[in-house]
Amino acid sequence: MANKSLAERDQDLIWHPYTQMQNAPLPIPIVRGEGIFLIAEDGKKYIDAISSWWVNIHGHAHPYIAKKVSEQLSTLEHVIFAGFTHPGAIELAERLISILPASQQKVFYSDNGSTAVEVALKMCFQYWSNQGKEKPKVLAFNNSYHGDTFGAMAVSARSAFTKPFEKLLFEVEFLDLPDSNNLNKLKSQISASASEVSAFIFEPLVQGAGGMQMYEAEYLDELIKHCKNNGILTIADEVMTGFGRTGKLFASDHLSEKADLMCFSKGLTGGTMALGVTTCTSIIYEAFLSDNKLKTLFHGHSFTANPIACAAALASMDILLESETLKNIQRITASHQVFNKRISMHPKVKCIRQTGTILALEWETSGETSYFNNLRDNLYNFFLGHGIILRPLGNIIYIMPPYCITNEQLDYIYKKIEEALERF
DSSP: OTTSOHHHHHHHHOOOTTOOTTSOOOOOOEEEEEBTEEEETTSOEEEETTHHHHTOSSOBTOHHHHHHHHHHHTTOSOOOSSSOOOHHHHHHHHHHHHHSOTTOOEEEEESSHHHHHHHHHHHHHHHHHTTTOOOOEEEEETTOOOOSSHHHHHTSOOSTTTGGGGGGSOOEEEEOOOOTTTHHHHHHHHHHHGGGEEEEEEOSSEETTTTSEEOOHHHHHHHHHHHHHTTOEEEEEOTTTTTTTTSSSSGGGGOSSOOSEEEEOGGGGTTSSOOEEEEEOHHHHHTTOSSOGGGSOOOOOTTTTOHHHHHHHHHHHHHHTSHHHHHHHHHHHHHHHHHHHHHTTOTTEEEEEEETTEEEEEEOOSSOOSTTOTHHHHHHHHHHHTTEEOOOBTTEEEEOOOTTOOHHHHHHHHHHHHHHHHHO
16 A cells, blocks of 8 residues: 555545546545635646536635634534534524525525425425325426436436436426427426426526526526416525525526525535535415424424534625625626627537526537537547546536636736637
């Protein structure tokens, strides 16, 4: 062991996510983070242009978050959250509710994005069950992704990732993303099955893992309103879009109609550690209040509302709401807009789309356009070679950086994308 590198020791024992381990290259050992950079064992610096799976919104090893986490560690590291509480969980709930849409009144803690979605789905199914109604179906969008646990996987698009488990997933009716041409058709589709549908779950404005597909708020507003008129609960999955990614604090802030439930994780703690939150309306919460204990929401996690995670989330929120951070979000948005215009007519750009700090570019390719497109590996390795972490979704690359990225660093990424367009 002592004679082996970190990468070799990893390869001996560790099974990595989304990785065919038989032919996977040795992983890059990262030993330190510093702002926008991840620093490898050999000293090479990488610009983390995707915020390490979209979680890191303020930069790595942020001193203020580290200070608050350290203080919490010496006070209270964990406490069972059934029958007990602690100041961090209470303050975080209060502060979240104060910045969320007014419809959100109650907070349920879990431990990641998938579990936040699981909680929301269980709340919806049981909301109806507690009233003596069985509504077994869910509405979701084509190309959606809501997580990898079974409930979250069920409401995600059917794909190679879900194929081995499809017989085990509950029934979901999938809708196309709404636009001016299909809106009425989608409303008819919803109405036809409304009596069986518990909930409509959606990634507002931007579908993440589905290829950074983007759509307009006005059409989503129409679908949310139509669902409400048909007795269907609505779930905004803001695990990826929350905390500034779309140019506003939440993607739901672009909407006139507000969801009944919302899901959060990723940027919630600034990328420091895992924490999930599901919020809901008072009406949903009150459907579980009863002298009948069988109407209780039977869901929990050992690390529910972990005090250290709550401390990280509170520190991250402090930074998020600073005027400098909010200005940085607008600066990144404006920079992306300029690059978008500059490159949109390039012959190899099939499509370029942008919402807030998220910019996605779809490559023209003659091969398969899915996640397994060979172009993906070529692009990934090209950018790594130039010290940039971009993790393409097939023939789609995207930039979703921490808000501390400078204009110079953005320009460097844009320049390398232009070089890649000429090469591949």
